[in-house]
Amino acid sequence: MQVVYDPELLSELERQAAAIRRAVVAMIAGAGHGHPGGGLSAVEIVTALYFRVLRVDPSRPHWEERDRFVLSKGHGAAAWYAALAARGYFSSDEFKGFRRTGGMLQGHPDMRKVPGVDMTSGSLGQGLSAALGMALAARYLGRSYRVYVLLGDGEMQEGQIWEAAMAASHWRADNLTAILDYNRVQLDGALSEIMEVEPVAAKWDAFGWHVIDCADGHSIPQLLEAFDRARTVVGRPAIIIAHTVKGKGVSFMEGQAAWHGVSDPSRLPEALREVCAR
Amino acid sequence: MRAPEKLAMRDAFAEAVVEALAEQPNLIVLDADVSKSTKSAIFAKAHPERFLNVGIAEQNMMSIAAGMAAAGMLPVVNTFAMLLTMRALDQLRQSVAYPQLNVKIMGHYAGLSAGPEGPTHHAIEDLGIVRSIPNITILVPCDASEAKASFHAALAHQGPVYLRLCRNPVPAVLDAPRPFTIGAGYELHPGHDLTIIGIGVMVARALDAADHLTGQGISARVVAMPCLKPIDRALIERAARETGAVVTAEEHNIYGGLGSAVAEVLGATCPVPMEQVGIADCFAESGEYFEIMDKYGLGVSDIVAACQRVLERKHLSYAPNARRCRGHSRARSAEV
Numbered sequence: 001m002q003v004v005y006d007p008e009l010l011s012e013l014e015r016q017a018a019a020i021r022r023a024v025v026a027m028i029a030g031a032g033h034g035h036p037g038g039g040l041s042a043v044e045i046v047t048a049l050y051f052r053v054l055r056v057d058p059s060r061p062h063w064e065e066r067d068r069f070v071l072s073k074g075h076g077a078a079a080w081y082a083a084l085a086a087r088g089y090f091s092s093d094e095f096k097g098f099r100r101t102g103g104m105l106q107g108h109p110d111m112r113k114v115p116g117v118d119m120t121s122g123s124l125g126q127g128l129s130a131a132l133g134m135a136l137a138a139r140y141l142g143r144s145y146r147v148y149v150l151l152g153d154g155e156m157q158e159g160q161i162w163e164a165a166m167a168a169s170h171w172r173a174d175n176l177t178a179i180l181d182y183n184r185v186q187l188d189g190a191l192s193e194i195m196e197v198e199p200v201a202a203k204w205d206a207f208g209w210h211v212i213d214c215a216d217g218h219s220i221p222q223l224l225e226a227f228d229r230a231r232t233v234v235g236r237p238a239i240i241i242a243h244t245v246k247g248k249g250v251s252f253m254e255g256q257a258a259w260h261g262v263s264d265p266s267r268l269p270e271a272l273r274e275v276c277a278r
Numbered sequence: 279m280r281a282p283e284k285l286a287m288r289d290a291f292a293e294a295v296v297e298a299l300a301e302q303p304n305l306i307v308l309d310a311d312v313s314k315s316t317k318s319a320i321f322a323k324a325h326p327e328r329f330l331n332v333g334i335a336e337q338n339m340m341s342i343a344a345g346m347a348a349a350g351m352l353p354v355v356n357t358f359a360m361l362l363t364m365r366a367l368d369q370l371r372q373s374v375a376y377p378q379l380n381v382k383i384m385g386h387y388a389g390l391s392a393g394p395e396g397p398t399h400h401a402i403e404d405l406g407i408v409r410s411i412p413n414i415t416i417l418v419p420c421d422a423s424e425a426k427a428s429f430h431a432a433l434a435h436q437g438p439v440y441l442r443l444c445r446n447p448v449p450a451v452l453d454a455p456r457p458f459t460i461g462a463g464y465e466l467h468p469g470h471d472l473t474i475i476g477i478g479v480m481v482a483r484a485l486d487a488a489d490h491l492t493g494q495g496i497s498a499r500v501v502a503m504p505c506l507k508p509i510d511r512a513l514i515e516r517a518a519r520e521t522g523a524v525v526t527a528e529e530h531n532i533y534g535g536l537g538s539a540v541a542e543v544l545g546a547t548c549p550v551p552m553e554q555v556g557i558a559d560c561f562a563e564s565g566e567y568f569e570i571m572d573k574y575g576l577g578v579s580d581i582v583a584a585c586q587r588v589l590e591r592k593h594l595s596y597a598p599n600a601r602r603c604r605g606h607s608r609a610r611s612a613e614v
Contacts, residue, residue, distance in 0.1 A: 064350065068349070070345075110376075110377070111348065111377050112377055112378065118348060119344070119345065119348055119373075119377070120372065120373065120377040121372075121373075122372060123372045125337075126337075126341045126344075126368075126369055126372060126373050127341075129337070129338045129340075129341030129342050129344075129345065129369075129373075130342070130344050130345035130348065130373055131345060132338075132342055132345060133342035133343060133344060133345020133346040133347075133348070133349070133353075134345040134346070134348060134349045135345075136330070136342070136345075136346065137345065137346045137349035137350065137351045138349065140304075140306060140328070140346075140351060141304070141349070141350065143349075159337075160335075160337045160338055160341070160369075163335040163337060163338035164338050164341070164342075166333075167332060167333070167335065167338055167342070
């Protein structure tokens with residue numbers, strides 16, 4: 001049953017997503033390096049989170065009852081920074097310092113430097129455990145916040161993901177929602193060539209999670225519906241499997257492992273022109 | 279001189295952590311399926327509502343603790359030292375040390391104290407590994423009473439702490455509990471010919487060695503260094519200046535631990551002849567704890583021999599025309 005969302009809300013979120021996508025490319029083009037592929041695949045996911053799903057107050061980044069977000073795939077940092085700035089956590093002037101000496105915005109998220117970053121990440125596989133720790137802390141401290149964690153698909157090759165997956169369902173962490181940015185490409189190539197992770201839904205189901213399929217992880221209404229369903233799950237954690245496109249929005253980057261990082265800095269202005277033209 | 283009482287550090291820890299919850303309402307204790315060994319099971323029995331067994335998943339435990347600390351809790355993670363500092367090293371570095379999260383890491387069965395379990399379960403590299411990571415305080419108590427005091431100091435300290443504990447009952451070094459200060463060592467036995475700086479269970483052996491040396495007419499100062507990082511530089515420099523020779527004694531590989539830390543301080547302040555007592559860069563073997571300590575170079579006789587070697591070098595360096603830092607230091611303090 002398709003949920004109908006307010007058209008004004010949808011167009012506002014789509015407008016925000018387009019702005020965040022431009023900011024991601026601009027940030028990376030400004031630095032001359034970074035991770036465009038996995039940042040661009042996550043744009044609509046972070047937009048939905050920061051403009052609709054998360055209960056946060058940018059003027060109080062340390063508010064104890066805030067919902068938490070962990071970017072377990074820390075290399076997607078540009079998308080997170082763009083969403084945080086769009087939401088008002090800090091000025092977009094900071095983008096100029098992205099990955100640069102003396103800048104606030106580190107190559108991978110640093111919770112001690114960036115307002116709104118709830119957990120430091122970078123080494124893959126750790127964020128789901130950290131998010132689970134936050135979710136359990138809510139229970140111990142009697143707080144009502146929820147925890148969201150964005151996972152990469154290549155990241156599921158890390159063993160620790162499955163340690164955390166087992167533990168989260170064992171402890172019935174229903175205040176924890178994972179989102180899988182399922183773009184099917186990792187640094188060295190396609191998942192199918194490097195290390196296949198299918199059957200993904202069956203794996204999470206077998207580990208005791210409620211699995212929600214989101215056929216188009218770039219569709220705002222589909223993402224909103226998935227998040228709404230995740231919130232209603234009782235007694236176990238939920239994962240939204242968001243089918244996305246690596247490098248989404250820049251035609252020559254889409255689906256290309258070469259653009260996990262910046263393979264050719266000379267093409268970044270062209271990428272920026274393309275996302276600005278849309 | 280020393281009380282004959284032998285108590286295991288893990289028992290002292292278990293007692294301390296049960297007491298601590300009253301003062302630290304956000305405390306939570308985690309273990310990775312070895313709670314009967316680490317004695318965190320005693321806490322689990324007293325406060326099941328604040329105990330979490332994560333199963334055999336040390337990496338998960340470390341990162342969960344990081345997330346809990348980020349959300350305002352005070353997690354105390356427990357398992358064998360070699361698992362915490364090697365299996366979960368990336369998690370310790372990335373998710374705890376770099377973001378300076380308030381996680382207390384209890385390295386149980388450290389050094390050779392897993393004894394008969396063999397080298398797979400010994401931790402002779404942990405201090406060197408952890409010392410090379412920024413932001414972590416490292417505490418190594420010498421007996422049960424200091425284990426308790428250092429645990430309370432770790433809880434009171436804001437930030438990551440690695441606390442190294444021995445499995446076995448060890449001789450009591452301290453006659454009475456002494457206040458524990460992070461960053462401070464202390465003198466246990468006066469002496470002027472040389473200084474033995476001990477850490478952990480080697481402090482008791484250093485005192486025994488000093489007794490032997492007294493019988494040979496050698497006056498050995500004994501200094502305990504229960505805080506490896508930040509290390510008490512002033513105390514080390516003063517010992518070098520006043521006694522002119524230093525021996526370090528640690529239950530750890532000779533690389534990266536106390537000997538390295540002391541050499542770093544001496545090299546930068548007051549270079550004097552120095553000898554290290556430690557494990558000679560090899561894996562040990564299964565065996566009773568105190569037997570393998572003796573077999574792998576950590577015996578009282580090894581400390582005594584190192585003291586004799588360092589004294590010979592000290593006397594050589596006192597040959598006429600030899601430059602010595604004693605003179606330099608005096609000149610410097612005279613200027614002040």
